[in-house]
Amino acid sequence: MVRAERLMVRVLVVLAVPDAMKLSHRGVSPTSIRPHTIPAGLESQAKALGITADNCLFCVPSDLALDGSIRDVWLVVTHTTVLTLSADATDGKPLSGPFEFTHIGKVRCFQTVGSAFLQVQVDNLYVNVVRYSNARRESFSRAAGQIERLVKHEPLQDDALTRKSDRTCDHCGLPLAGKESPCPRCSGHRGVFARSLGLMRPYGGAILLLLATMIAGVLLDLIPPQLTRVLVDKVITPKTNLHWLPMILLGLIIASGSRCLLNIVIGRTSSTVGTRITRELREMLQHKLMNLSVEYYNRHSVGSLMSRVLYDVDYFQSFVSQVAQGFLLNLMLVLGIGTVLFLMNWHLALLVLLPIPFVVIGTIFFWKHIYPRYYMFWESQSKMAQLLSGLLSGIRLVKSFGQEAREEKRFSGCAEHSRSSRRKLESGHATFNPIMGFVFGLGGLIVWYSGGNQVLGDKMTLGTLMAFFGYLGMFYAPISSLSMFSNWVTGFISSAQRVFEILDSSAVLPTATDQIHLPSIQGRIEFKNVVFGYDPYTPILKGISFTIEPGQFIGIVGKSGSGKTTLVNLLCRFYDTQRGTISIDGVDVRKVNPDDLRGQIGLVLQEPFLFRGSIAENIAYGRPGSPPLNIIDAAKAANAHDFISRRAGGYDAKLGEYGAGLSGGERQRVSIARALLCEPRILILDEATSSVDTESEQEIQRALSDLTKGRTTIAIAHRLSTLKNSDRILVLDEGRIAEQGTHEELMLINNGIYRKLVRIQTELTRLEM
Amino acid sequence: MTEATPTPPASIPRVYDKGIRLLLPETTSIFEGTFSLLHCMVKGDTLYRAVYAQRLFPIRHPDQFISLHYTDIDDKDKEIGVIETLAQFPADQQILVKQSLRSQYYEQVIQRVIEISDEFGLLFLEVETQRGIESFVMPWRHDRAEDYGETGKVLLDAFDNRYVIPDISQLPPTDRSRFQKYIYW
Ligand SMILES: Nc1ncnc2c1ncn2[C@@H]1O[C@H](COP(=O)(O)OP(=O)(O)OP(=O)(O)O)[C@@H](O)[C@H]1O
Numbered sequence: 021m022v023r024a025e026r027l028m029v030r031v032l033v034v035l036a037v038p039d040a041m042k043l044s045h046r047g048v049s050p051t052s053i054r055p056h057t058i059p060a061g062l063e064s065q066a067k068a069l070g071i072t073a074d075n076c077l078f079c080v081p082s083d084l085a086l087d088g089s090i091r092d093v094w095l096v097v098t099h100t101t102v103l104t105l106s107a108d109a110t111d112g113k114p115l116s117g118p119f120e121f122t123h124i125g126k127v128r129c130f131q132t133v134g135s136a137f138l139q140v141q142v143d144n145l146y147v148n149v150v151r152y153s154n155a156r157r158e159s160f161s162r163a164a165g166q167i168e169r170l171v172k173h174e175p176l177q178d179d180a181l182t183r184k185s186d187r188t189c190d191h192c193g194l195p196l197a198g199k200e201s202p203c204p205r206c207s208g209h210r211g212v213f214a215r216s217l218g219l220m221r222p223y224g225g226a227i228l229l230l231l232a233t234m235i236a237g238v239l240l241d242l243i244p245p246q247l248t249r250v251l252v253d254k255v256i257t258p259k260t261n262l263h264w265l266p267m268i269l270l271g272l273i274i275a276s277g278s279r280c281l282l283n284i285v286i287g288r289t290s291s292t293v294g295t296r297i298t299r300e301l302r303e304m305l306q307h308k309l310m311n312l313s314v315e316y317y318n319r320h321s322v323g324s325l326m327s328r329v330l331y332d333v334d335y336f337q338s339f340v341s342q343v344a345q346g347f348l349l350n351l352m353l354v355l356g357i358g359t360v361l362f363l364m365n366w367h368l369a370l371l372v373l374l375p376i377p378f379v380v381i382g383t384i385f386f387w388k389h390i391y392p393r394y395y396m397f398w399e400s401q402s403k404m405a406q407l408l409s410g411l412l413s414g415i416r417l418v419k420s421f422g423q424e425a426r427e428e429k430r431f432s433g434c435a436e437h438s439r440s441s442r443r444k445l446e447s448g449h450a451t452f453n454p455i456m457g458f459v460f461g462l463g464g465l466i467v468w469y470s471g472g473n474q475v476l477g478d479k480m481t482l483g484t485l486m487a488f489f490g491y492l493g494m495f496y497a498p499i500s501s502l503s504m505f506s507n508w509v510t511g512f513i514s515s516a517q518r519v520f521e522i523l524d525s526s527a528v529l530p531t532a533t534d535q536i537h538l539p540s541i542q543g544r545i546e547f548k549n550v551v552f553g554y555d556p557y558t559p560i561l562k563g564i565s566f567t568i569e570p571g572q573f574i575g576i577v578g579k580s581g582s583g584k585t586t587l588v589n590l591l592c593r594f595y596d597t598q599r600g601t602i603s604i605d606g607v608d609v610r611k612v613n614p615d616d617l618r619g620q621i622g623l624v625l626q627e628p629f630l631f632r633g634s635i636a637e638n639i640a641y642g643r644p645g646s647p648p649l650n651i652i653d654a655a656k657a658a659n660a661h662d663f664i665s666r667r668a669g670g671y672d673a674k675l676g677e678y679g680a681g682l683s684g685g686e687r688q689r690v691s692i693a694r695a696l697l698c699e700p701r702i703l704i705l706d707e708a709t710s711s712v713d714t715e716s717e718q719e720i721q722r723a724l725s726d727l728t729k730g731r732t733t734i735a736i737a738h739r740l741s742t743l744k745n746s747d748r749i750l751v752l753d754e755g756r757i758a759e760q761g762t763h764e765e766l767m768l769i770n771n772g773i774y775r776k777l778v779r780i781q782t783e784l785t786r787l788e789m
Numbered sequence: 790m791t792e793a794t795p796t797p798p799a800s801i802p803r804v805y806d807k808g809i810r811l812l813l814p815e816t817t818s819i820f821e822g823t824f825s826l827l828h829c830m831v832k833g834d835t836l837y838r839a840v841y842a843q844r845l846f847p848i849r850h851p852d853q854f855i856s857l858h859y860t861d862i863d864d865k866d867k868e869i870g871v872i873e874t875l876a877q878f879p880a881d882q883q884i885l886v887k888q889s890l891r892s893q894y895y896e897q898v899i900q901r902v903i904e905i906s907d908e909f910g911l912l913f914l915e916v917e918t919q920r921g922i923e924s925f926v927m928p929w930r931h932d933r934a935e936d937y938g939e940t941g942k943v944l945l946d947a948f949d950n951r952y953v954i955p956d957i958s959q960l961p962p963t964d965r966s967r968f969q970k971y972i973y974w
């Protein structure tokens with residue numbers, strides 16, 4: 021019955037959605053861009069302005085006027101101008117424009133909170149042409165790109181305008197999780213249950229055993245009441261056949277004893293299967309998590325992913341026992357015992373059914389009003405855990421700002437929330453369960469009354485009534501568990517969905533079908549017109565092009581936030597570019613086998629991350645089992661050997677969480693050693709020596725320059741003296757390469773960014789002396 | 790995580806009074822110039838054209854701490870200064886700044902939650918906003934429904950449109966429980 025309700029909801033949702041989507045996302049899809057046509061209602065206005073289907077290049081619908089009011093507005097682009105028109109403009113004038121291409125400098129999409137503007141630069145000023153809600157960003161970013169081309173006298177690309185959207189499903193309009201993700205509705209998404217059952221396939225034998233023991237169990241359960249009936253009717257009431265008594269008792273003992281054995285078998289088997297399935301799922305999840313792109317982790321909190329692997333998976337254990345014992349067993353009991361009840365006395369059996377409608381109503385009530393309290397309770401628990409873990413790992417910060425009291429207050433607020441949500445949940449249970457018990461009790465009372473009358477009227481024997489009661493207990497219990505089953509189903513479905521969401525996530529960078537193996541990279545790197553933004557509509561790198569020859573030492577400088585780390589992220593292919601290509605040895609990184617790529621790039625991160633374990637284990641992370649001498653050599657080159665050898669534990673000294681026990685500079689040097697040990701063909705140092713003193717830095721430099729001969733090295737640094745001897749220095753400014761050349765060349769540029777930075781830093785060092 | 794930091798009483802003097810440039814009514818004039826763009830003139834400084842306003846505390850102090858920006862010749866976004874209290878400015882200038890603010894923020898305020906259902910890891914909502922009844926679809930994830938101040942939530946639909954519930958406790962009780970059944974964090 022609850023299933024039916026869910027089904028109804030499902031059907032309603034499916035029916036309702038396309039209409040509902042129309043309401044707020046009318047014309048979201050880029051395919052609503054109209055090339056070479058003037059939309060209905062605008063013809064006369066357009067004509068008055070001299071625009072016809074012949075000179076109109078394309079029109080893009082928007083839903084907002086510049087002041088934010090909702091209007092049907094069209095951006096109209098002709099061969100020579102851009103303007104906006106609205107069919108409901110009473111004066112027939114364009115809402116903005118027309119702007120002649122010859123007067124336009126640049127075109128940009130200006131993002132604000134919740135909406136954006138397409139702006140053109142006239143007289144060095146950006147002027148709003150049209151405003152659009154976020155839903156239409158894709159259309160307008162394409163339009164802006166095309167207008168920019170037209171301004172530069174490049175031909176229009178019709179297909180770039182109207183190519184299908186990668187944000188929504190073509191077929192049903194459902195939003196997609198990411199680029200090229202399959203549509204959950206159209207891709208023949210199998211139900212959560214079918215998939216979960218699929219997980220049990222390898223354990224078919226065990227499941228069959230469970231089913232068999234279950235049926236045997238139900239049959240066994242039917243025996244004792246029959247024996248009691250014989251006992252009462254044939255022995256106790258007539259006080260005859262006294263020698264039957266021990267035999268009947270023996271029968272009862274055998275029945276309950278075998279039942280006990282069966283229960284042991286069922287419990288053990290289902291636990292074996294259940295624990296295996298959860299282990300397999302956890303491994304599958306972990307494997308998937310390792311393969312998900314970095315971008316996925318920007319979207320999901322580590323806490324929520326952890327709780328899926330740890331807690332949601334546990335639900336699958338109960339899935340096995342529910343399938344094997346809970347649901348089916350209860351269903352069989354209800355059907356089997358129901359049949360027996362009707363066979364014994366159908367008048368009474370009908371009365372037994374009386375409380376059932378109340379049970380159904382109660383169940384629906386529970387499902388709607390009490391069950392959701394579980395969510396709140398779980399949430400409050402995970403919030404508390406998050407708060408605590410943040411608090412404990414940041415304990416030094418808390419102490420240094422003297423905020424212990426406030427944190428205590430915050431935690432107690434959280435604990436109180438957890439308490440109240442738990443109390444709400446339990447008070448719901450505490451009310452619901454006794455009431456249900458009472459309703460069942462009433463059912464029993466009715467049977468007592470009517471059955472008692474029948475016994476008194478000699479229409480039924482006392483033994484039959486007793487047996488009836490025996491069965492009645494077995495009948496109501498599974499009904500109430502069946503009614504609880506729906507709650508379990510909801511919980512299971514949401515957990516299983518969270519688990520499958522990870523497994524199904526397509527947030528892995530696409531692997532090329534024609535992967536190219538680069539077993540030994542030479543180290544030639546080329547960026548061609550690379551455009552990239554973490555949010556696709558706000559680029560961070562805006563057209564980066566450069567080439568690095570094998571073996572070169574390249575420095576990258578630039579202000580904080582200028583995109584240096586982002587550039588490195590792209591080279592390691594943690595993300596894919598939005599436009600342009602990156603190639604290594606002339607091969608597009610998207611085609612290079614990822615293991616070859618990452619295996620030969622040594623990356624030293626800006627925030628060195630060390631695992632809990634010994635120093636040697638940390639250095640050998642990329643090459644586990646490296647001989648000790650290699651580890652020492654790498655450490656020596658990274659100028660880490662001396663401080664390590666001074667420690668009592670030497671290379672075996674244990675590090676705490678995140679490398680606790682080392683200074684910031686020491687941690688950096690360990691992570692450099694870790695990268696060096698892998699003998700990377702391309703070494704990337706992202707601020708790798710920022711926390712190291714100048715003298716040690718120079719030593720590292722000297723060692724590196726020996727080691728990195730023949731290896732391509734990219735070093736990012738704020739301390740410019742580090743980069744003085746680079747073959748070339750790239751100066752990054754707001755996502756563009758502003759200057760490049762050797763130190764000497766860059767120092768010759770008047771008003772150059774690099775020169776200014778060097779000047780500031782030398783003044784600073786003079787101050788220090 | 791959001792916790793009330795009470796506005797410091799006026800008696801606490803600024804420690805770093807060179808920290809940010811405050812735009813005061815005496816030294817700043819705001820007016821509409823070419824292309825109906827906002828212009829800003831600061832005494833002892835130049836005229837800024839194509840200026841736009843941005844709230845620094847959009848939730849807690851929507852009418853205070855308004856930052857004025859412009860795009861410089863190299864397409865870089867630069868701040869002119871901060872208006873501490875808009876109400877101190879002449880009425881016509883207030884209107885202009887508010888107009889600019891309206892163009893910087895576009896969000897629907899949810900007054901009623903009529904229906905929510907979930908499928909495929911998405912939430913399908915039907916709500917009443919100041920625009921009327923509308924429906925939207927959002928991924929059912931924490932990062933799509935974040936706290937808005939201490940009492941509210943801001944929902945981001947699948948296309949990043951913003952829907953704000955300024956105070957959940959102000960929703961009608963049935964709507965609230967309907968909402969919290971799905972967005973319980
Ligand atoms: N995961 C992310 N999601 C969204 N934006 C990001 C992300 N990582 C970085 N950014 C933004 O991208 C821009 C460039 O960041 P990047 O880390 O490349 O700077 P950087 O040049 O390395 O700076 P620094 O010298 O401080 O390390 C910054 O404005 C930053 O806010």
Ligand SMILES: [Mg+2]
Pocket residue numbers: 584585586626706
């Ligand atoms: Mg960086």
